[in-house]
Amino acid sequence: MxxxxxxxxxxxxxxxxxxxPGSPLLAGGAAGLGxxxxxxxxxxxxxxxxxxxxxxxxxxxxxxxxxxxxxxxRGRQRVVMALKTRAHFETAADYQAxxxxxxxxxxxxxxxxxxxxxxxIPGYAELRQRDVVLFDEADLLADAADLRGxxxxxxxxxxxxxxxxxxxxTYVMQHTDDPEIKAAASAILYALDHPTPYKVVGRDxxxxxxxxxxxxxxxxxxxxxxxxxxxxxxxxxMVNGRFDYFVRALGLSGIDPASRHIDPxxxxxxxxxxxxxxxxxxxxxxxxxxxxxxxLVLTSSxxxxxxxxxxxxxxxxxxxxxxxxxxxxRCPDDGILIAAGAWSGLDSPRLxxxxxxxxxxxxxxxxxxxxxxxxxxLDSRVVAVRRICQGLHRGLRTxxxxxxxxxxxxxxxxxxxxxxxxxxxxxxxISAMEGEVEAALRNERERHRPFRTLALKHYGCQCMWHExxxxxxxxxxxxxxxxxxxxxxxRTALQDLxxxxxNHHAEAHQQMRLLIFNGGDSTKIDDxxxx
Numbered sequence: 003m004x005x006x007x008x009x010x011x012x013x014x015x016x017x018x019x020x021x022x023p024g025s026p027l028l029a030g031g032a033a034g035l036g037x038x039x040x041x042x043x044x045x046x047x048x049x050x051x052x053x054x055x056x057x058x059x060x061x062x063x064x065x066x067x068x069x070x071x072x073x074x075x076r077g078r079q080r081v082v083m084a085l086k087t088r089a090h091f092e093t094a095a096d097y098q099a100x101x102x103x104x105x106x107x108x109x110x111x112x113x114x115x116x117x118x119x120x121x122x123i124p125g126y127a128e129l130r131q132r133d134v135v136l137f138d139e140a141d142l143l144a145d146a147a148d149l150r151g152x153x154x155x156x157x158x159x160x161x162x163x164x165x166x167x168x169x170x171x172t173y174v175m176q177h178t179d180d181p182e183i184k185a186a187a188s189a190i191l192y193a194l195d196h197p198t199p200y201k202v203v204g205r206d207x208x209x210x211x212x213x214x215x216x217x218x219x220x221x222x223x224x225x226x227x228x229x230x231x232x233x234x235x236x237x238x239x240m241v242n243g244r245f246d247y248f249v250r251a252l253g254l255s256g257i258d259p260a261s262r263h264i265d266p267x268x269x270x271x272x273x274x275x276x277x278x279x280x281x282x283x284x285x286x287x288x289x290x291x292x293x294x295x296x297x298l299v300l301t302s303s304x305x306x307x308x309x310x311x312x313x314x315x316x317x318x319x320x321x322x323x324x325x326x327x328x329x330x331x332r333c334p335d336d337g338i339l340i341a342a343g344a345w346s347g348l349d350s351p352r353l354x355x356x357x358x359x360x361x362x363x364x365x366x367x368x369x370x371x372x373x374x375x376x377x378x379x380l381d382s383r384v385v386a387v388r389r390i391c392q393g394l395h396r397g398l399r400t401x402x403x404x405x406x407x408x409x410x411x412x413x414x415x416x417x418x419x420x421x422x423x424x425x426x427x428x429x430x431x432i433s434a435m436e437g438e439v440e441a442a443l444r445n446e447r448e449r450h451r452p453f454r455t456l457a458l459k460h461y462g463c464q465c466m467w468h469e470x471x472x473x474x475x476x477x478x479x480x481x482x483x484x485x486x487x488x489x490x491x492x493r494t495a496l497q498d499l500x501x502x503x504x505n506h507h508a509e510a511h512q513q514m515r516l517l518i519f520n521g522g523d524s525t526k527i528d529d530x531x532x533x
Contacts, residue, residue: 004043006401009266010036016260018044021134023230025256028140028248030239030263032424033395034270034403037235038065041136042074046109050133053110055117057139057146057346060327062111064349083107085116085127114139114146121225130228139346140234141388144219144251151218153186157209167203168194170211189213220253227255237395238388239263242421247384265424270398272427276409286361286410287313290338293357294406298348299340300393302364307342310361314338345392355397357406363413364389383418390414390422457481457499465503467510473503480507 005011013031017040020027031037045052056062062084065071071082083104091097104110105128112127114137120127129135137143159178160170167190174187190213193201200216215221226232234248240263241247249257281289290299291314301307304322311319320329320341330350333339341348345364366385390409397405413419463479465471473479482502502510 005040006036007266009264010040013037013040013264014044016262016264017041017136017233017235018048019260020231020233020258021045021048021050025258026226026232026234026254027258028239028245028261029233029235030245030261031235031237032263032265032269033237033392034398034401035264035266036070037138037237038068039070039074041138041233041235042070045134045136046074046078046080048134051108051131052134052136053112053117053127053129053132055112055114055135055137057114057142059113061139062113066111080108081106082109082111085110085112087116114143115150117225118143118147118150118222121222124224124228129225132229134231134233135225135229136233136235139236141236141238141248142346143222143234144217147218147221148215151213151215151221153189153213154206155183155186155190155211157211159183160209160211167211174211186213217251217253219251223253226252238391241384241387265426267426269401269426270403270405272394272398273406274409274423274427275406276415277412278415279412281410283309283313286310289408289410290314290317290359290361293338293359293408295336295338295357296333296353296355297338297357297359298344298355298393298396299338299359299361300344300364300389300396301340301342302362302367302389304342306362307340311340314340320344344396345389348396349399354399354403355405357408358393358397359408359410360390360393360414361410363409363411363419364393386419387422390419391424394422454481457496457501460496461499461501464501465506466500467502467506471503471506473505478503480504482507482510 005014013029013035016027016029020029021044029041031040041054045054054065056065066082066084075082085104086097086100088094088097091100110127110129110132116127117129117135117137120129124130155171155174159174159180161173165173171187171190171194174183175191178184178187190203190211193203193213200220202214202216204212206212234252239245239248245257245261248254287310290297290310299310299317301310304320307319311317317338317340318329318333320326320339326341326344326348329339329341330348330353333353335353339353364386365382367382394405394407397403397407409415458476458479458481463474463476465473465479479501480503482500484498484500
């Protein structure tokens with residue numbers, strides 16, 4: 003069997019159906035689906051000249067040497083080459099020879115950054131001459147564009163000059179020997195001479211002179227317009243069940259109607275623990291130290307990483323400027339890794355994370371220039387949803403994975419962030435305390451009433467006692483607790499419930515009473531029904 007699941011086969015079919023000129027295809031696929039295998043086979047089998055853009059050089063190295071690519075290319079002998087930068091070669095001649103060879107390959111593999119450069123400087127990677135360009139981890143394209151298109155001159159380089167941006171940038175051009183600062187000043191002057199609605203030059207909250215793009219992903223728009231077919235794939239292209247945010251971020255004028263998101267019906271096992279109230283740094287550290295290992299702690303900044311690491315002296319802490327892969331190598335098999343920027347692209351055959359911990363709701367930081375807010379709450383919320391989704395999938399890399407997601411910020415309970423949880427795990431989310439005795443209710447056990455609605459929606463209006471029961475009317479159905487509420491306080495999730503008609507609900511409780519009477523021996527109950 004070429005594909006390991008029906009969902010992976012459906013994903014590959016979606017890719018295969020888009021290998022002709024047309025509008026961009028958005029092919030969403032959750033982590034664990036096996037997207038790399040799913041797109042490699044149809045791309046290599048097509049006989050077309052294709053390019054595959056990945057987010058980092060590390061992922062390119064993994065892809066080029068992967069079993070998925072080798073299997074997809076078996077018997078086809080398609081030439082696959084990764085485009086490297088000038089820094090990898092001793093001489094310019096060596097680099098030019100490599101570049102010519104890579105651009106002639108059947109399948110060109112390159113970074114998002116290289117694709118963005120080709121968008122601004124046509125001919126750098128010659129992507130417009132390709133039949134198909136596929137962007138993996140496409141949700142990161144806007145961030146990559148922001149890194150490439152945003153420039154900052156630190157406040158100390160301005161030497162206290164409180165003047166107009168043009169005068170400040172001109173001064174820096176004349177008085178600095180730092181090539182990066184000089185490049186930033188040059189870019190700012192160019193933006194001032196060639197204004198567009200999407201470029202903003204001004205001072206940020208720290209007093210630095212900056213060039214920012216309102217919608218950095220739109221910097222890729224010229225390339226998308228000129229390539230015969232672009233395919234964007236990722237696990238988080240959708241927000242709230244729609245592609246609208248991604249389409250707007252990249253400025254796409256239209257997408258293929260076949261665009262869709264595919265989730266595996268079964269892949270891995272996820273437990274979810276979410277704080278109900280604020281936790282102190284010491285409480286967070288204690289919970290992390292007790293989590294199943296290896297444990298991955300995902301932070302949004304190096305400052306948060308260092309602060310948390312101070313309370314966990316035995317943890318491996320990623321240092322500012324340290325490559326993520328190097329920090330990963332330092333982490334022992336049963337260790338705790340605290341790392342900023344590890345939401346995606348962190349794959350290790352050695353470490354299969356049993357716990358993924360997110361200490362703070364990962365909203366994106368605000369961007370303000372000259373008192374003008376360039377980002378909005380929606381942008382920040384989308385960043386948080388994507389990061390939680392990416393984070394939990396760090397622990398679900400294999401079909402048999404068992405992972406616990408620990409959300410230590412009570413804001414993560416908000417419905418807007420719960421969109422990050424794949425639908426197959428929604429039942430693990432919905433939980434509430436039941437069974438507390440309330441004197442005001444004449445000592446009746448308190449039940450969480452929304453569970454009736456949730457259970458009927460989750461399981462459907464159909465008695466689950468056995469296939470022969472055809473009771474479907476909602477008013478004739480009850481929601482039954484597999485463990486009786488009368489036993490006391492405990493946390494209930496959807497998997498602890500079942501939908502039963504009123505007759506079988508009574509029969510289930512009779513079985514429970516007989517089970518208790520017989521000392522827990524279920525063999526003495528002559529009934530094959532499940533309770």
